[in-house]
Amino acid sequence: MSKSFWETIPGKNIPSSLELYPVIHSYLQDDYKILDIGCGFGKISLELASLGYLVTGIDINPEAVKLSKAASKSPELDTETEGRAEFNVGNASYLPFHRSSFDFAVMQAFLTSVPDPQERARIIQEAFRVLKPEGYLYLVDFGQNWHLKIYRKRYLQDFPVTKEEGSFFALNPETGETEFIAHHFSEKELVFLLVDCGFEIDYFRVEELKTRTGNKINGFVIMAKKL
Amino acid sequence: MSKSFWETIPGKNIPSSLELYPVIHSYLQDDYKILDIGCGFGKISLELASLGYLVTGIDINPEAVKLSKAASKSPELDTETEGRAEFNVGNASYLPFHRSSFDFAVMQAFLTSVPDPQERARIIQEAFRVLKPEGYLYLVDFGQNWHLKIYRKRYLQDFPVTKEEGSFFALNPETGETEFIAHHFSEKELVFLLVDCGFEIDYFRVEELKTRTGNKINGFVIMAKKL
Numbered sequence: 208m209s210k211s212f213w214e215t216i217p218g219k220n221i222p223s224s225l226e227l228y229p230v231i232h233s234y235l236q237d238d239y240k241i242l243d244i245g246c247g248f249g250k251i252s253l254e255l256a257s258l259g260y261l262v263t264g265i266d267i268n269p270e271a272v273k274l275s276k277a278a279s280k281s282p283e284l285d286t287e288t289e290g291r292a293e294f295n296v297g298n299a300s301y302l303p304f305h306r307s308s309f310d311f312a313v314m315q316a317f318l319t320s321v322p323d324p325q326e327r328a329r330i331i332q333e334a335f336r337v338l339k340p341e342g343y344l345y346l347v348d349f350g351q352n353w354h355l356k357i358y359r360k361r362y363l364q365d366f367p368v369t370k371e372e373g374s375f376f377a378l379n380p381e382t383g384e385t386e387f388i389a390h391h392f393s394e395k396e397l398v399f400l401l402v403d404c405g406f407e408i409d410y411f412r413v414e415e416l417k418t419r420t421g422n423k424i425n426g427f428v429i430m431a432k433k434l
Numbered sequence: 435m436s437k438s439f440w441e442t443i444p445g446k447n448i449p450s451s452l453e454l455y456p457v458i459h460s461y462l463q464d465d466y467k468i469l470d471i472g473c474g475f476g477k478i479s480l481e482l483a484s485l486g487y488l489v490t491g492i493d494i495n496p497e498a499v500k501l502s503k504a505a506s507k508s509p510e511l512d513t514e515t516e517g518r519a520e521f522n523v524g525n526a527s528y529l530p531f532h533r534s535s536f537d538f539a540v541m542q543a544f545l546t547s548v549p550d551p552q553e554r555a556r557i558i559q560e561a562f563r564v565l566k567p568e569g570y571l572y573l574v575d576f577g578q579n580w581h582l583k584i585y586r587k588r589y590l591q592d593f594p595v596t597k598e599e600g601s602f603f604a605l606n607p608e609t610g611e612t613e614f615i616a617h618h619f620s621e622k623e624l625v626f627l628l629v630d631c632g633f634e635i636d637y638f639r640v641e642e643l644k645t646r647t648g649n650k651i652n653g654f655v656i657m658a659k660k661l
Contacts, residue, residue, distance in 0.1 A: 353625040354638035354656075393620065398580040411581035413640040413652060425640060429581075 212387045213320060218271030221247035222419035225316050227254065228428045230410060231345050235260065239310040244299050244334060245317030249275030249292070255313070256292035257284060263309070265297040272296045299330045307339045315347045316416075322374060322388035328400060335404045338433045344406060349416060349426040351391045358391070358424065380420055397427055406431035439614045440547060445498030448474035449646035452543050454481065455655045457637060458572050462487065466537040471526050471561060472544030476502030476519070482540070483519035484511060490536070491521040492529065499523045526557045534566045542574045543643070549601060549615035555627060562631045565660045571633065573656040576643060578618045582651065585618070607647055624654055633658035 213221075235241075239260050243252040246264030248271045256262045256279070266272050275294040278284075297303050299317070312334045321327050334344050351373040352358045361375040369375065369388055373396075377389040398408060409430045416426035440448075462468075466487050470479040473491030475498045483489045483506070493499050502521040505511075524530050526544070539561045548554045561571050578600040579585045588602040596602065596615055600623075604616040628635060636657045643653035 351621065353622040354635045356635075359625070359629075393622075394578065395580045395620075398586070402586075408581045408583075 214267050214269075216268065216386075218248050218268050218274045221266075221268060221271050222316065223247050223250050224417045224419045224421075225347060227251060227315075228347065228412075228414065230412070230428060230430065231313075234343050234345070234410075234430055235311060240308070241311045241313060242302075242304070242309040242334075242337060244302075244312060244314045244330070245320070246275060246294065247271050249278050249294060251313060251315060252292055252294070253278055253284065253288065257288045260291065260311075262292045263304075264292065264294045265299065265302065266294070267296065267298055269296050299333060300326055302333045302337050304337045306336050307342075308337045310339055310342050312338055312342070312344045314344060316349065318346075318348050318392070319390050320387065322369070322371075322390060324371065327390075328403070331400050331404050331406075335406060335433055340433055342433045343409070344401075344429075344431045344433070346397075346401070346429040346431060347416070347426065348397065349389075349391045349418070349424060350413065351393050352424045355424060357422075362391070391424075392427065394427065397429070401429070401431045405434055407434050408432075441494050441496075443495065445475050445495050445501045448493075448495060448498050449543065450474050450477050451644045451646045451648075452574060454478060454542075455574065455639075455641065457639070457655065457657065458540075461570050461572070461637075461657055462538060467535070469529075469531070469536040469539045469561075469564060471529075471539060471541045471557070472547070473502060473521065474498050476505050476521060478540060478542060479519055479521070480505055480511065480515065484515045487518065487538075489519045490531075491519065492524045492526065493521070494523065494525055496523050527553055527560060529560045529564050531564045533563050534569075535564045537566055537569050539565055539569070539571045541571060543576065545573075545575050545619070546617050547614065549596070549598075549617060551598065554617075555630070558627050558631050558633075562633060562660055567660055569660045570636070571628075571656075571658045571660070573624075573628070573658060574643070574653065575624065576616075576618045576645070576651060576653040577640065578620050579651045584649075585651065589618070618651075619654065621654065624656070628656070628658045632661055634661050635659075 241262045243264040246252045246266045252262045252264035272294045279289045279292045365375040373391040376385040379386050409432045412428045414428050468489045470491040473479045473493045479489045479491035499521045506516045506519045592602040600618040603612040606613050636659045639655045641655050
């Protein structure tokens, strides 16, 4: 269900409620090649390209990739930005890149949309593989917010079906129908997803993140280093 | 082991590395009777008494209670502060107070020192019992810091003996010998400890807390309301 949902929804409807956290700028260096995993319609990729970095965005949704390409040619961007950003349709579990291809990877509110824990592990392994040694993964995602009654209720209520703590049905805000399974992470879960692959946690902060429906909930901003 | 440790260590050695978080002041009202559970040598109790509140401190360590009483008579405090603070030796699992005796309770870095989860539940129940309806529990304690290698290692290493995730042996900083079992909480654990007793979470924030050894780690600052 979930895969076809993300492949087929209109590209402009892919949630993109987060901005880049400033910490990223103290890790980026001038000549960096950056991979944006789950780039959606390209908002973050183009922001990074406009700052001078070479950016490759990848997303499973063909229409979103088309929108990203079109946006990179927007008259509002300078022509250099266009030259610095490219976009591909692809699956984060099988990245179409050689090992050690990138200096830096961005994965922002992407894992939350992957309902299968084994697929999440595979995605982190792939990010690890395509990064150069000493490269960084900037990972931002939603935490389990047990203190908020509305989320506590959803985690508990949907658990018998999702079979995973912190997973719940994300509903269409207008129709109320289930659109996909979303996952909120515990700190332990996210940390072991990274360290089990060989990443070291270099920066870790709990921050308030905005969800696609505008709720403000706690999440994690992480810089993980490939050793 | 743990109980006798906390009863018998020199009162001045009871850790007191935290200050009050400012949020507490937006909840306190002028005529409030406050209970400080696990007051140690009285630092927080006397701070609240000096602000004009009627404070009762309770601790299992007789020497700490003696020190608290002596400090309340210190010439550095005005005589009114002395009249507003009283201290008792007592066990937080069996509070020597009638139900609905207090408007407000403070429990700061206390539960971390209670190694038995059932005893922690009993302590929260007792705090609930002695609070008036609509009363608040200000609870601050350490979170599980899986992202910090030093704590991740201790949680994993000591688990086979402590049998509880997030518990570990706290060592004497000088001799390196085990002094007591400390517990770090997951958000879920702390939230259910409160809501299962009938508390509602009114305020919840992840903050950086200082441990007794000076480490800065994440913890929780919570205002829980008795419904």
